[in-house]
Amino acid sequence: MQSDYSLPHTEEPRVPISAVKRDPAFSALDRRSFLMCAMSAGAAGSIHQLARPLKAMPVWNNEQKQDDAQFTVEAQFYQKLPNKKVKCKLCPRECAVGDRERGYCGVRENRNGTYYSLVHSRVCAAHVDPIEKKPLFHYLPGTMAFSLATAGCNVNCKFCQNWNISQARPEQAPAQYVPPKRVAELAVQYRCPTIAYTYSEPVVFSEFLMDAADAGHEAGIRSIVVSNGYMQEEALRAAYGKMDAVKIDLKSFSESYYRNVVTGQLKPVLDSIVTLRKLDKWTEIVYLVVPTLNDSDVEFRGLARWVKQNVGADVPLHFTQFHPDYLLKNLPITPIPTLERARDIALAEGLHYVYIGNVPGHPAENTYCPQCRRMLVERVGLEIRQMLIHKGECPFCKHTIPGVWHV
């Protein structure tokens, strides 16, 4: 679960969202509606009114019923067990789910021994965002991504900024029916070269993601995913194999942090990053630095060494600033010197592209040539001020700068 819509430096989309709002089939997914979606489970008004005659009752949107058939498809990655149980094979949690129960993520339900995803085409959040907001810095910089989410997540990070949708069940996050073809059409309509699966945790809506990616590719639109990477290899290959670029939130370099703060495991995430590189997917890594919990020199050094040894020095690594939220409100914002220390360590270990995120205007938002040290891409917040990379090279020393720079 990452946090790219509610960061302090969030900007209005460059393609005016009012244009999205005007689209009749998408009218409820403007920015305001999105935020309402995120909060709506608590927005039904006082229920004292329920004892009054029906006409005075607040109207609850019946379209959001959890058994709404249009959002329900059989899950792709699971195994049937005796006594109508199933075992989910989508993420390493491998939930064993009894009849009429749901897995940990809350968006998959066992019905009579068959496992279903309840979130296909069930879009509870959508925006047109700069791709830098994901953040992807080496992939089509300066372009917009048609970004969407469904409810649900397969971990429970104590710092989650989107917990209103990530930790909600589908029926608690009012959504629109936006089937894959419509997603692709909207991306075309708003001149977005990419569809981004983001905000909550795309692992848990893999079936929808795969279908939307296929529809997008048919329409000439690429797909990118912002994910925790906590996924089984077979599912990862099938689902993220359809992606054109991936951003992984590597939340820490310690198992105990994953266990206590994330409610997950580190090892499968590292495995996923390696697999993605083997699949030749453009991959960037984000590490949210949480004061006192994952900000030691040892951890930064261990992380940088692992990245270099396992996926290479050219994989961009972003150290981003934590803001108190959800269940971690007792910690301060990450001090900028901490982020700078992390970056210094990673650079000293030999990584080529190390960024500082969520600190608009910091020079470490820019891309520098690892050979001649000249600035190649100047960023301020989510905005590109200068883009000097030409044909994938530094214009000054001709060093190859890895990434996908042009549509």
Place this chain on the structure above:
Amino acid sequence: MRNERTASRRDFLRNCLAGAVGLAVADQPVALDAAEPVTSLGKSRVVIAQDAQMRGAGTGVDGGRVLSLLDHAMQRLFNARDPIQPWIRMVRPGQMVAVKVNTLGGRGLSTNVQLVEAICERLQAAGIRAQDIVIWDRDSAELERAGFRVRTGASQVQCFGTDRVGFEEDLVSYGSVGSRLSKILTQRCDVLINVPVLKDHDGAGVSIALKNMYGVIHNPNKYHPNGCDPYVADVNMLPEIRSRLRLHICDATTACFEGGPAFKPQFAWQQNALIISQDPVALDTIGWQTIERKRAEKGLKTLAAEDRTPRYIATAADADHQLGTNDPRRIELVETRGS
């Protein structure tokens, strides 16, 4: 609920209640402000009341006998001389009372409708207005599948799921748990009566009184790892829940010893009993023993042997939680038979 009764049932109830209401008015006992377990020498009392004739010749439960069994059990739990007195000790006129049922198991294994009708009848006899009572679970469709009729009209007992009203926007947290609470609990309830079902649970071991509170929070799916330990205990510690809970009436008319929480007919049995306590930990301890006895009778392994010990019960009793006792020496078990 009340409109569904037949004339004969109404007559029966009227007869049962006639004297009791008068007594209540005359006595005016002080209502409890919070769960105050009735104890004997510092023990938590748990009453198991059984009626082998509960179903008569059919498979359905006889509403009149359920009411009678409920009265019997409540009087034993509270040492009360009439059926209404215990309720008057728990609720005051003007309060809103929420009856939290469990409807996950559909018609086969959900809180019995007749039992809930009987509880509502007694609450009204204790002075609670019909419209101030709400029967609820997480989802209205599940309530209907379990045989309840969703009702929101004026001057009648309310019955609907949290899906109708949503959850509070703000998180509440205790220990490992951070959740949003059903607005039925926070806005529509001064007194909470918990009416779970006696069930085996594939992940948690058993699902009885403590675990039924998962139906109050928006994210129960997050709290099933590790056999729901310590999550069940932590959910029950949330002040909004703990301060409202007065009574646990476990429906063991039909119970389940294996394959829960969903209904699987081959693993269900008719215990024809109610298990009542103000101490949910003591109740769960006794309920767990009941399920283990049935498992042994059926030749099944213990829950411990299946690595499904409901450890959360001990956690609920520990020094950090103190939600009740799981120590058999501190539980006063009263077993009684209804007529």
